[in-house]
Amino acid sequence: MRPPRISRAQVLDATFDLASEAGLAAVTMRAVAARLDVTPMALYRHVGDKQGLLDGLVERLMAEITVPDVAPEEDWRAVLRSMARNIRAVARRYPDVFVLLFQRRAVTEGAQGPRQVVFRALRAAGVPEGELAGTERMLSTFVYGFAASEAGGRFAGLNIEAEFDYTAGHVEKLIEALAADSR
Amino acid sequence: MRPPRISRAQVLDATFDLASEAGLAAVTMRAVAARLDVTPMALYRHVGDKQGLLDGLVERLMAEITVPDVAPEEDWRAVLRSMARNIRAVARRYPDVFVLLFQRRAVTEGAQGPRQVVFRALRAAGVPEGELAGTERMLSTFVYGFAASEAGGRFAGLNIEAEFDYTAGHVEKLIEALAADSR
DNA sequence: ACCTGAACACCGTTCAAGT
């Protein structure tokens, strides 16, 4: 019987700080433990193992994806673009952690907040109810792919903002077409 | 003066085989060396370091992306779908290696063959010359994002073929719209 | 219940030496 010296939240905070400052490669059980002035083995009770630590890191990353405070009914285009820009910014700040999103299906699990905002925006655009879920998945697949490409340097040498506007414009037309079909 | 016992090609072959059989985590300098009956240090002359080994692995992965033998002028939709299916198959077979594509910009470097095929298909669809490059990037970003999502399990619980058809259908409409605008 | 300490089986990489 002993009072806990550290919590899962503290472990994840330390992990996230470490990843922000020194990248994913610096995230080791030992380094995280050192930050908390604790033995590596102390972490196992709180996060399971290294895999669990990384899952927690992805959780924290998802929490970084904030929701714009524009009302979706006002301007659905602005809402969607602002969400996409936010996701891209997160990808740029944590490029190596970001790709973990693809491997952990956390994209569907957590971040229900952002998803609801996208739903409202798509509804405001006139996308029929039955197409909402499919469209949201299509959209998020696109945005995450774009953000990962950008953060990984796949668009190196290009004008990325122009690239984004080009793509976003076409996706908006796609959404408009979906709305028009339903009428 | 001594005859070489191994070549870069052999090292990469062993690396690729190892990754296919046991996943990316099993790819260590020591394990690759053991496959070639050689000391770990022998690899350094041929691939530089671990990073260089992984770059070579991505090279090999790109080479797995084959080009359909349908003439693009015949049915551009079939060509694009067949390429997308092939990329998805590669992602499913090597899920953890596949995400490295996002981090190495190899997508733009190598694989010029597939890119040319996409160009021809888009031309056949009627996409104007000036929009070809941008459309191809948009398309590949989409396909790679979809493939990575699928391989990583982000679509778990969904009918993935239906999901693909849904998305592909909308992307085709997007391409048709691009072609129509130019007339 | 929670943490420590020592130990085990791994890593990538250096450096000097051998042929």
Add this chain to the structure above:
DNA sequence: ACCTGAACACCGTTCAAGT
């Protein structure tokens, strides 16, 4: 030029022990 051997500074994780 090409490979080896020993060594260094790391890893994640186990297990028994302490409080």
